[in-house]
Structure formats: structure tokens, C-alpha cells
Amino acid sequence: MAEGGYDHVEGVPEPSRRAPPWGRVASCRRRVSDSDGEAANRVFELLMGNDVAPRKEFIIAGADDLSRARIDA
DSSP states (O other), rough: TTTTTSSSSTTTTTTGSSOOHHHSGGOOEEEEEEEHHHHHHHHHHHSSOOOHHHHHHHHHHTTTTTTTTGGGO
């Protein structure tokens, strides 16, 4: 392994030396209820579903709260 904890590809950490992702987020766990799943399903259906009118209303309603500085375009 090269100097600085990297292998032969510069800038790419060696996989065996990295902490597993579940070790870093262990303290962030929380319980998810059925209502959380139902709410997520409703939002997903609203944003990804076939019905355009509710999605358009949702986007228009939230447009006033959006700062142009937050848009990465």
C-alpha cells in the first residue's frame, strides 16, 4: 500500500481499510413505523405516479419556499 493509506490507484482508499458503512451510522438508527412507510409510499406515488395534476400542484405549491441559490443548475 502506498503512503497515506491509499493503494496503487491514487485517491481511491483500499477497501479492506475503510470502515463498514453500518459502523458509521449505528448511532443514527431509529424505529420506522407503519405510518412512516405509508407516508413515504404516498409521496413516492405523488412524485413518480402516472397522475400529472397532483404532482404539478405539489411542485407549484413548494416553488415559493425554494431559494434560487439552492438550485444547482
